[in-house]
Amino acid sequence: MKERSFSFRNELLCFLAIVCGIAFNLACSSLNGLIPDSPIYLDSIGTIAVAGMAGYFPGIITGVATNILRIFFDPENPYYAILSAAIAIASAFFFGKKLYKKPVNIIWLILFLAVIGGIPGTWISRILWGTEIDNPYIYELFRIFHKKVGIGDTLSAYLSNFAFDIADKTISVIIALLIMGFIPETIRNRLRNSGLRQDYVPADTRKASFSQMRRSISSGSVILILTVTIVSVGAVTWVSSVLFARYVQGQALKDAEHAIELVKNKDAIDPDDLRDCVNNGEASPAYEDIKDKLAEIRNGVTDVKNLFIVYPVEEGLRVVFDLSRQEANKMYEYGEIAPYVEAFQPYKNDLLRGEDKIDPIRYDSSRGSLLLVLRPVNQVSGSLVCYIGVEVDKAANLDYYQNDFIIRVLLITAALIVVVIAWSIRLSRYRLVLPINSMAYCANEFITD
Numbered sequence: 001m002k003e004r005s006f007s008f009r010n011e012l013l014c015f016l017a018i019v020c021g022i023a024f025n026l027a028c029s030s031l032n033g034l035i036p037d038s039p040i041y042l043d044s045i046g047t048i049a050v051a052g053m054a055g056y057f058p059g060i061i062t063g064v065a066t067n068i069l070r071i072f073f074d075p076e077n078p079y080y081a082i083l084s085a086a087i088a089i090a091s092a093f094f095f096g097k098k099l100y101k102k103p104v105n106i107i108w109l110i111l112f113l114a115v116i117g118g119i120p121g122t123w124i125s126r127i128l129w130g131t132e133i134d135n136p137y138i139y140e141l142f143r144i145f146h147k148k149v150g151i152g153d154t155l156s157a158y159l160s161n162f163a164f165d166i167a168d169k170t171i172s173v174i175i176a177l178l179i180m181g182f183i184p185e186t187i188r189n190r191l192r193n194s195g196l197r198q199d200y201v202p203a204d205t206r207k208a209s210f211s212q213m214r215r216s217i218s219s220g221s222v223i224l225i226l227t228v229t230i231v232s233v234g235a236v237t238w239v240s241s242v243l244f245a246r247y248v249q250g251q252a253l254k255d256a257e258h259a260i261e262l263v264k265n266k267d268a269i270d271p272d273d274l275r276d277c278v279n280n281g282e283a284s285p286a287y288e289d290i291k292d293k294l295a296e297i298r299n300g301v302t303d304v305k306n307l308f309i310v311y312p313v314e315e316g317l318r319v320v321f322d323l324s325r326q327e328a329n330k331m332y333e334y335g336e337i338a339p340y341v342e343a344f345q346p347y348k349n350d351l352l353r354g355e356d357k358i359d360p361i362r363y364d365s366s367r368g369s370l371l372l373v374l375r376p377v378n379q380v381s382g383s384l385v386c387y388i389g390v391e392v393d394k395a396a397n398l399d400y401y402q403n404d405f406i407i408r409v410l411l412i413t414a415a416l417i418v419v420v421i422a423w424s425i426r427l428s429r430y431r432l433v434l435p436i437n438s439m440a441y442c443a444n445e446f447i448t449d
Contacts, residue, residue, distance in 0.1 A: 014054050014194035021046030021062040039137045039164040044087050048176035051088040052095035054191040057422040059088030064415045079124060081415035086116045113169040118162035127407060132157035138164055225424040233413045245402045252303045256373040256390040259301040263388050264377055269293055271377060275385045278311050278320050281334040294323045306391035312351040316340050320386060354384035
């Protein structure tokens, strides 16, 4: 009962410290947000303080939970949770080794935390958002580095973010040190030992136990948990990316079908006028009007890259309208023949017969890697008027979004993996290794005596 009471009280104290650390982080970042365009965030003060007093696991939980909870204020924040975990690890190591006793070491801590927040943070912003700078004050410093000093764009962006992060971490470390200074020594000791299950293991015995222990139990448990976690996360990420890619492709195809339905709508484009354009081209009175309507449809439907009207002949697809984007390398004029490329050969006969069931065609062309949807327009009698073709940029809508999705998932799960590793080390250390090795150490001392 004594053991359970001791453990429960300390773990409850540790839990309260974590909650207070998270609340302090959120409060500081919210108050700082009252200053327009402030480049100083102050959202890691609680993380540094909790990690310094309670150790790795509580500090990591504080930092990661802060980033996750801030999703309600800033949807981008969870992607930076791995950086908060790294800040907690660095702070726990620094204070655990009592390096703060030398003032010069505090400066090194500030610089190291600024490196964690400024350098990888800039990289994440660039990967996810395509820009390293989204703050006017940081941009002004960027201009100084780039225009006046003559440093390149990328390096200037990293240096600018790093410089402001030094200011952020300087304020954060100073406030964290003040908080830790106000906490009584007895409370700090209880936080530091919150993982212990017994209060009757002397400190010397505990230290000797860890220094002489066999690490097979601890290492084996951590490696097993880590392996299972990584394999599980890898499998979930892969399956999720595949499902996401199918979803994106399905949405693109729906947009293509929607564009085709708009073209086939008789209220928008009269099939008889369309047939006249097929036969007479630009000489048709309705040609320019239909071309403008097709351009409006192309621009109004998401993910549609190119839209065109063609009529299949033996040599290829005779172009009636080509509403390609301006970046296309080649735009066909009325009457030109687009020959059947290899990807079209299996569908050539179906096209000549005016079949409706044409599967989406994937092919590479001068326009890029494309997914083409072809649907016929028929007269009331059933004879073919033309085919409506809609091209979707497969590379942009599938590969890019799939890679972006995987990066986002990995950034979030990386932080959660760090939490799992810290938890497994804490669990195996205090509930397996220390009790077993303490008993072995005490037995050995008894035998020696």
